[in-house]
Amino acid sequence: xxxxxxxxxxxxxxxxxxxxxxxxxxxxxxxxxxxxxxxxxxxxxxxxxxxxxxxxxxxxxxxxxxxxxxxxxxxxxxxxxxxxxxxxxxxxxxxxxxxxxxxxxxxxxxxxxxxxxxxxxxxxxxxxxxxxxxxxxxxxxxxxxxxxxxxxxxxxxxxxxxxxxxxxxxxxxxxxxxxxxxxxxxxxxxxxxxxxxxxxxxxxxxxxxxxxxxxxxxxxxxxxxxxxxxxxxxxxxxxxxxxxxxxxxxxxxxxxxxxxxxxxxxxxxxxxxxxxxxxxxxxxxxxxxxxxxxxxxxxxxxxxxxxxxxxxxxxxxxxxxxxxxxxxxxxxxxxxxxxxxxxxxxxxxxxxxxxxxxxxxxxxxxxxxxxxxxxxxxxxxxxxxxxxxxxx
Amino acid sequence: xxxxxxxxxxxxxxxxxxxxxxxxxxxxxxxxxxxxxxxxxxxxxxxxxxxxxxxxxxxxxxxxxxxxxxxxxxxxxxxxxxxxxxxxxxxxxxxxxxxxxxxxxxxxxxxxxxxxxxxxxxxxxxxxxxxxxxxxxxxxxxxxxxxxxxxxxxxxxxxxxxxxxxxxxxxxxxxxxxxxxxxxxxxxxxxxxxxxxxxxxxxxxxxxxxxxxxxxxxxxxxxxxxxxxxxxxxxxxxxxxxxxxxxxxxxxxxxxxxxxxxxxxxxxxxxxxxxxxxxxxxxxxxxxxxxxxxxxxxxxxxxxxxxxxxxxxxxxxxxxxxxxxxxxxxxxxxxxxxxxxxxxxxxxxxxxxxxxxxxxxxxxxxxxxxxxxxxxxxxxxxxxxxxxxxxx
Numbered sequence: 001x002x003x004x005x006x007x008x009x010x011x012x013x014x015x016x017x018x019x020x021x022x023x024x025x026x027x028x029x030x031x032x033x034x035x036x037x038x039x040x041x042x043x044x045x046x047x048x049x050x051x052x053x054x055x056x057x058x059x060x061x062x063x064x065x066x067x068x069x070x071x072x073x074x075x076x077x078x079x080x081x082x083x084x085x086x087x088x089x090x091x092x093x094x095x096x097x098x099x100x101x102x103x104x105x106x107x108x109x110x111x112x113x114x115x116x117x118x119x120x121x122x123x124x125x126x127x128x129x130x131x132x133x134x135x136x137x138x139x140x141x142x143x144x145x146x147x148x149x150x151x152x153x154x155x156x157x158x159x160x161x162x163x164x165x166x167x168x169x170x171x172x173x174x175x176x177x178x179x180x181x182x183x184x185x186x187x188x189x190x191x192x193x194x195x196x197x198x199x200x201x202x203x204x205x206x207x208x209x210x211x212x213x214x215x216x217x218x219x220x221x222x223x224x225x226x227x228x229x230x231x232x233x234x235x236x237x238x239x240x241x242x243x244x245x246x247x248x249x250x251x252x253x254x255x256x257x258x259x260x261x262x263x264x265x266x267x268x269x270x271x272x273x274x275x276x277x278x279x280x281x282x283x284x285x286x287x288x289x290x291x292x293x294x295x296x297x298x299x300x301x302x303x304x305x306x307x308x309x310x311x312x313x314x315x316x317x318x319x320x321x322x323x324x325x326x327x328x329x330x331x332x333x334x335x336x337x338x339x340x341x342x343x344x345x346x347x348x349x350x351x352x353x354x355x356x357x358x359x360x361x362x363x364x365x366x367x368x369x370x371x372x373x374x375x376x377x378x379x380x381x382x383x384x385x386x387x388x389x390x391x392x
Numbered sequence: 393x394x395x396x397x398x399x400x401x402x403x404x405x406x407x408x409x410x411x412x413x414x415x416x417x418x419x420x421x422x423x424x425x426x427x428x429x430x431x432x433x434x435x436x437x438x439x440x441x442x443x444x445x446x447x448x449x450x451x452x453x454x455x456x457x458x459x460x461x462x463x464x465x466x467x468x469x470x471x472x473x474x475x476x477x478x479x480x481x482x483x484x485x486x487x488x489x490x491x492x493x494x495x496x497x498x499x500x501x502x503x504x505x506x507x508x509x510x511x512x513x514x515x516x517x518x519x520x521x522x523x524x525x526x527x528x529x530x531x532x533x534x535x536x537x538x539x540x541x542x543x544x545x546x547x548x549x550x551x552x553x554x555x556x557x558x559x560x561x562x563x564x565x566x567x568x569x570x571x572x573x574x575x576x577x578x579x580x581x582x583x584x585x586x587x588x589x590x591x592x593x594x595x596x597x598x599x600x601x602x603x604x605x606x607x608x609x610x611x612x613x614x615x616x617x618x619x620x621x622x623x624x625x626x627x628x629x630x631x632x633x634x635x636x637x638x639x640x641x642x643x644x645x646x647x648x649x650x651x652x653x654x655x656x657x658x659x660x661x662x663x664x665x666x667x668x669x670x671x672x673x674x675x676x677x678x679x680x681x682x683x684x685x686x687x688x689x690x691x692x693x694x695x696x697x698x699x700x701x702x703x704x705x706x707x708x709x710x711x712x713x714x715x716x717x718x719x720x721x722x723x724x725x726x727x728x729x730x731x732x733x734x735x736x737x738x739x740x741x742x743x744x745x746x747x748x749x750x751x752x753x754x755x756x757x758x759x760x761x762x763x764x765x766x767x768x769x770x771x772x773x774x775x776x777x778x779x780x781x782x783x784x
Contacts (some may be wrong), residue, residue, distance in 0.1 A: 011431075014406045039403075039436040041427075155740060205621040219707070221613050228708020229597040230744045235705045238738040240698070251739035306632070310699065311706040313627045315611065316620020346630040347643035348547060352622045 015040060015048045020057065020079065028061060028078040049077060056080055085144045087132055087177075088369030090151040090186050091124045091169065093117055093213060098131045099366040100140045101374075109135040110363045121165055125172050132177075145179050149369030151186025156231045182372050184225070188234050189368025190360070191218025192225045194321045196371040198359040203319040207311060208358070209236055209304065211333075212324035215257040219315060225372070237261070239307045256307050260300045262325050269296040279325045286332035297329045298336040305340025312345055312353055323358025330357070407432060407440045412449065412471065420453060420470040441469060448472055448538075477536045479524055479569075480761030482543040482578050483516045483561065485509055485605060490523045491758040492532045493766075501527040502755045513557055517564050524569075537571050541761030543578025548623045574764050576617070580626050581760025582752070583610025584617045586713045588763040590751040595711040599703060600750070601628055601696065603718035603725075607649040611707060617764070629653070631699045648699050652692045654717055661688040671717045678724035689721045690728040697732025704737055704745055715750025722749070 018038050023029060026037070035045050052058040059080045090097040095114040102108050111131045115124065128150075136142050150173065156166050166183040174181045191208030200206040206220040215237030219226040226233050237257035238250050245254030258264060262279045269282050274292040276282045285293035308320060320341075326333060334355060342350050360367060410430050415421060418429070427437050444450040451472045482489040487506040494500050503523045507516065520542075528534050542565065548558050558575040566573045583600030592598040598612040607629030611618040618625050629649035630642050637646030650656060654671045661674050666684040668674045677685035700712060712733075718725060726747060734742050752759060 011406045011410055014403045018403055035433075039433055041431055041433040041436075044431040044433075203621065221618060222616075224614075226613060226707070229595065229710025230708060230741070232738070232741050232744065233706065233708035235708070235738055235741070238705050239702045240736050243698075252736070306635075307702065310631045310702040313630050314625065314703040315618070315707060316622060316625035316627070318621025344632050344644070346624070346627055349622070349624050349627070352624065 012048070015044065016052060019045075019048055019052060023058065023077060023079050028076040030074045030076050032074075034077065053077075085140060086146055086370050086373050087135075087140075087148045088150075088189075088366040088371075088373075089128045089132070089148060089173075090189070090363070090365035090369065091121070091128060091153065092151070092186055092365065093153055095362070096124055096127045096131060097363045097366040098128060098135060099363050099370060100132075100135050101370050102140070107367070108140055110366065111135055112362060121168060122172075125169060129173070129176055142177065145177055147179050147373040148173055148177060148181045149189070149372040150181060150183045151189040151365035151369050152183055153186060156183055156185045156188075156227075180373075182369075184227070184369075184372055185216075185218070185231065185234065186365040186368075187214075187216040188218035188225060188227070189366075189372060190323065190358075190364035191220055191234065191321075191368070192371045193360055193364045193368035194323070194358055195220040195223070197367055198364065199321045199356045200319045203317075203354075205315075205317045206319045206321060207308070207315065207317040208234075208321045208323065209308065210324040210358075211260055211262075211300070211304070211322065211326035213262050215255075215260050215324075219317070221315075224375075236307060236311065239310065241303045241307050256303055259303050260326070265296050265300055265326060268299065269293060272296065280328065283326060283329040283332075286329040289332075294332050297326070297332045300326065301333050301336025302340045304333075305337040305342075306344050308337070308341050309344025312341070312349065316349070318352060319354045319356065321356050321358050323360070323364065327357050404440070407436065408444060411437075411440055411444060415450065415469060415471050420468040422466045422468050424466075426469065445469075472536075477532060478538055478762050478765050479527075479532075479540045480542075480581075480758040480763075480765075481520045481524070481540060481565075482581070482755070482757035482761065483513070483520060483545065484543070484578055484757065485545055487754070488516055488519045488523060489755045489758040490520060490527060491755055491762060492524075492527050493762050494532070499759070500532055502758065503527055504754060513560060514564075517561060521565070521568055534569065537569055539571050539765035540565055540569060540573045541581070541764040542573060542575045543581040543757035543761050544575055545578060548575055548577045548580075548619075572765075574761075576619070576761075576764055577608075577610070577623065577626065578757040578760075579606075579608040580610035580617060580619070581758075581764060582715065582750075582756040583612055583626065583713075583760070584763045585752055585756045585760035586715070586750055587612040587615070589759055590756065591713045591748045592711045595709075595746075597707075597709045598711045598713060599700070599707065599709040600626075600713045600715065601700065602716040602750075603652055603654075603692070603696070603714065604716035605654050607647075607652050607716075611709065613707075616767075628699060628703065631702065633695045633699050648695055651695050652718070657688050657692055657718060660691065661685060664688065672720065675718060675721040675724075678721040681724075686724050689718070689724045692718065693725050693728025694732045696725075697729040697734075698736050700729070700733050701736025704733070704741065708741070710744060711746045711748065713748050713750050715752070715756065719749050 022034060022037050053060060057080055058077050060075045060077055086101050088099045094117055095112055097112045099110040100108050111134060113127055113131060150169050152165055152169055169183050170181040187210050190210060194200050194208050195206045204223045209217040216234055217236045218234040238252055238255045240254045241256050242254035246258045247253055248255035248258045265282060266279055269276055269292060272292045282293050286297040338355055414426060414429050445452060449472055450469050452467045452469055478493050480491045486509055487504055489504045491502040492500050503526055505519055505523060542561050544557055544561055561575050562573040579602050582602060586592050586600050587598045596615045601609040608626055609628045610626040630644055630647045632646045633648050634646035638650045639645055640647035640650045657674060658668060658671055661668055661684060664684045674685050678689040730747055
């Protein structure tokens with residue numbers, strides 16, 4: 001799972017990808033057939049194949065009876081049908097979500113369990129292990145597991161081994177399941193998932209904004225998840241939209257999160273005399289045109305649109321995806337967002353930004369964890385095919 | 393210059409890179425020596441080498457006398473010392489700049505010529521051709537030219553052949569010089585140049601802001617120039633910083649450019665009773681502590697810092713580089729920028745953003761054109777070595 005960036009390491013990775021790709025398309029092949037198709041020297045090919053067999057990605061099958069009779073037993077190589085299973089986990093603030101895919105990159109199971117915000121990280125990890133255990137069975141064999149991708153709350157630096165929550169998560173899960181574990185910010189992973197399996201599968205440059213208890217998001221840049229220099233990208237919730245506004249949990253002032261979180265909207269709605277047990281009451285009232293709910297949601301939309309405009313002018317995404325509980329308000333939210341976004345965009349950019357609701361719901365970040373490991377592990381090869389990718 | 397993204401094309405590109413790299417490090421090598429070092433089959437290696445000889449990147453040298461006498465004439469392969477020369481051109485609003493590098497990626501010449509803003513694109517292209525002709529000589533042989541990278545004013549879409557100014561520039565220069573021509577926005581190219589040769593050679597995620605007659609910039613994301621979905625990234629000058637402010641040339645309102653351009657600063661300074669023939673008078677007065685100049689520059693700094701904070705929260709660059717004529721004000725500008733940037737950043741990000749002045753000056757975008765073609769052309773191989781890269 002380490003990244004090797006030298007030209008020889010890149011070349012070796014390319015060779016591995018090529019061999020895996022030929023086996024995926026061409027079914028079982030002999031070494032001679034592989035050699036004829038891949039253009040590698042015998043020495044290089046045997047070296048690559050040996051490593052792929054050793055790490056379990058490829059299996060060598062016994063020669064069949066017909067070949068034996070002709071006295072020319074030729075071993076054939078094939079993808080290991082039990083390799084390449086992957087699990088995604090989202091250790092979110094109020095719930096743990098898990099999802100699993102098989103070697104064909106089909107989603108074979110998902111599970112979610114809510115918990116109180118007081119549950120600590122170790123408790124969330126234990127809950128995730130329990131949910132994964134519940135998914136295990138015919139379609140997910142833990143012995144065939146190749147990698148786990150995990151979404152965690154808060155900043156996750158790019159460099160591995162920098163300690164903190166990501167290191168604890170990684171150590172704990174890789175000890176339990178014996179496979180590599182990659183960790184990234186869960187909201188960024190939801191952004192990746194929307195671009196791989198969700199609302200933006202047709203786009204290479206995507207901005208994903210999540211309006212939930214917290215406000216955050218992620219950027220997909222030219223098809224890849226963008227982390228930023230210190231793992232601190234996608235903090236849209238901490239763009240200041242009201243310099244004289246209230247103090248944010250982050251320590252800043254007037255952050256978007258202080259006016260656009262679930263809690264801020266509920267508070268605004270109740271202060272205006274609205275009655276709501278939870279945010280779903282507000283968003284459905286806004287959809288139904290109830291004036292106080294519509295106003296509370298529209299106020300969020302204007303702030304969101306203004307913040308998005310600044311980011312879009314800088315980054316130039318063609319697609320903006322909005323998710324989280326507030327997105328359930330539909331056009332009552334996206335109308336005002338679109339209006340403020342349009343006002344703040346360079347006129348030349350206005351027709352070029354496509355605003356869409358998120359498609360993946362609460363398991364988005366867990367699916368993003370899978371996308372992360374599919375993207376990074378040579379064992380699992382490239383991104384799932386966008387045409388055949390399952391939606392959750 | 394087309395991009396081929398299939399696995400076989402990527403692999404071939406990797407093979408070419410490897411062969412070029414081995415020749416660059418190991419001097420002239422026989423085919424047998426190359427084969428032993430690169431791990432390719434004889435067939436593949438001969439195919440790759442044949443293509444590199446055909447396109448002029450590699451030359452086959454005659455066997456030397458000692459070998460002849462021993463009766464074993466072995467042809468040796470070497471990088472073509474006359475290949476791999478590249479030219480960068482900046483067709484800016486008020487001047488044309490050109491720069492050239494040799495096969496060793498050393499800058500062998502630069503030239504600039506100011507012109508009036510009324511000079512049309514065809515006129516600027518003709519001026520560029522004249523300046524390139526003036527550079528031609530012993531160190532730049534036009535016959536050995538491999539590619540030209542051009543910076544142009546305004547949006548440049550990612551997809552080639554989309555018409556407009558980029559298509560005109562590309563057609564005109566490739567007809568004149570007979571080589572591939574790549575075009576990108578000139579301010580984005582200046583961003584790339586700062587990351588390859590300038591103030592941010594140690595950084596992979598860079599935000600470059602240029603405060604000049606216009607205000608713009610570019611993002612380098614994980615070491616590569618970021619374009620955005622429609623070639624519209626880096627438009628920092630059109631982030632609204634004053635919603636009730638004045639109309640911008642772009643059609644928007646209160647854009648950063650309306651308060652932070654050279655023209656806006658001169659106007660503000662003169663309105664306050666300051667006397668300045670040009671912006672250099674204002675920036676040097678601000679450096680000297682003259683109150684009206686310092687105030688005019690500080691006002692820019694506060695707006696710039698606030699806009700940068702929004703972008704940094706979203707994108708997470710570790711390094712912010714400020715260039716353009718206004719950067720000459722030094723700490724009189726960067727002090728207020730830093731103050732407003734810090735106030736607007738998430739507290740956790742505050743110690744992680746490094747603010748620096750640009751290092752490359754007016755020829756930056758032309759150097760960025762070279763970086764663009766060095767990065768894209770298999771002939772010219774990878775980016776210049778950052779340790780040995782020349783600074784302009």
